[in-house]
Amino acid sequence: MTSPTDSSKPLIMLVGMGDLVAKVLTMLLSDPATNRIVLAGRDTETIRRRGNLALFTATNLGHHGTVDTVHVDLRDVDATAQTLAQVRPDIIFMGGSLQSWRVITALPKEIFDELDEAQFGPWLPMHLTLNLLLMQAVRESGVDAKVVNAAFPDAVGPVLDKVGLAPTIGVGNVANIVPALTLGAAHLLDADPADVELRLTAQHYFSHYVPRFGDAGRGAYHLGVRVAGRPAEVDHAALFAQLDNRLKRLGGVDGQLLTASSAVRVLHGMATDSGVLAHAPAPNGLPGGYPVRVHQDGAVLDLPEGLGSDEAIRLNEECQRADGIDRIGEDGTVYFAEPEMAIMKRLLGYECPSMKLGDVAEWADELDAKYRVFAARFA
Incomplete structure (x- = not known):
């Protein structure tokens, strides 16, 4: 399943092989900067076949990357550490979780709606457990790999930061709502979407609530809008209402496509050390989500004028309580x-x-x- 590799490119390890990771894999293989990949999981035969499918698809489109497979059981920290020391990935994308967020969406709608009022915070153990084991293995391995986490990063990051084990950065959540807000702002301002630049500070609750109900609910946030480089004022109520109307999107498994694209934006920024503007949860273990500039070693905050880091953290912690x-x-x-x-x-x-x-x-x-x-x- 391998082909000649370019060792000057970062080696990206994808942990877990659910729907999100499969989509991320396909996108990474379409870019020469991110197409040196190793898949890690317990069922190596299944992930090998998944890797081959993505590799053949990329080849069909004229993209030639490499995909290798290794066995990893995150519950065996010592063995995972040994594998990491042997493989020596530059970037690890963590897509594993004990229970996907979308599991409860399979409930009857009225039951889901009732349970969804508990928000996402109480489900934290399902996403924190494997991340803790992975980060323990990374530390034990001695490998200087940067870890990009997709499993409830808004809360997993700050919890693990308290013990020096925070993943480098998260993906999804705050990033998933930015494209719709950008198009909505362009509509209200009669501007070209390419000229609209948002900087949103918000925790998972906000990015989950606004598309479902068309308002911010109890979610604290900060939103800065610029058009052609100049500050612009937007009616937030009118902006948010569009996400439950003309800008309503598919969710569930289909919605994973959007999360995958947010992940690849971050992974590409790290692979190329580009400094690209992105939105990401838990950069350097901070709570909630922020606008950032992505570099090889992770990300630095790129907050809008007038918003300091202390206030941005406070807003995210307040929004976290709503979650x-x-x-x-x-x-x-x-x-x-x-x-x-x-x-x-x-x-x-x-x-x-x-x-x-x-x-x-x-x-x-x-x-x-x-x-x-x-x-x-x-x-």
Whole structure:
């Protein structure tokens, strides 16, 4: 499955092989700067075939990259560390999670809507567990790989930052809403979308809520708009309303295409050290999402004029509370918001007021078991 490699290009390891990673793989192989790839997962035969499919598709379009496959079971930290030390990836894209965010969308609509009021914060154990194991393995391996995380990065990043294990940067969420907001602002300002530049600071709650309801709900945020390099004023209510109307998009599995494109923007920026303007969650372990400039080593904040980093962090922490996470302690303990956790208790019988980092796997197992019992009632 290999072909001659250009070792001057970064080696990108993709961990997990769900729908998102498959889409990212296909996009990466279409670009000579990002087409040196290794797939990592437990089922090497399946991911080898997935890799071949993407490789053959790229070849059909005239793009010639390389795709290798290695076995990785994130629950075996020592073995993962040894594999990383052997492969020595430059960038690791983490697409693994114990439960995809879209699992609950398969519930009947009225049941999903009721459970969705608990927001995303209470589901943190499902996304934090494997990230913790991966970052422990990266540290143990001694490899200076940059880690790009797709699994609830807004909260995973700041939790792991408390113990010095934060992924380099996240993808999705804040980035996913920027294209629609850009087109919506261009419409309201009668401007060419190419001339419109947004800088949005917002946590996952905001990017999830606005497209569904056409307003910001309880989400704190900051939005700066420029047209042809000059500041512009936009009616936020009119702007957000478009996302639940003329700019409504497909979600669920189809919506993963948008997340994949946001991931590839970040990965390409790192691979080429371009300094491209992007939006990303948890750069350097910060809570929530920010406008950033992406470089080889990760990203630096590129906030709009008048918004300092302390205020940007405060806004994201406030928005995080609307997402069901009250605060993150200095030791990585997560304190969940009572109203959202009460919904989880009422519907699933699951209650986790606070979670120490060392207990995350046990909480994930309990949440998984209780959700399975709950979901079985509607199968």
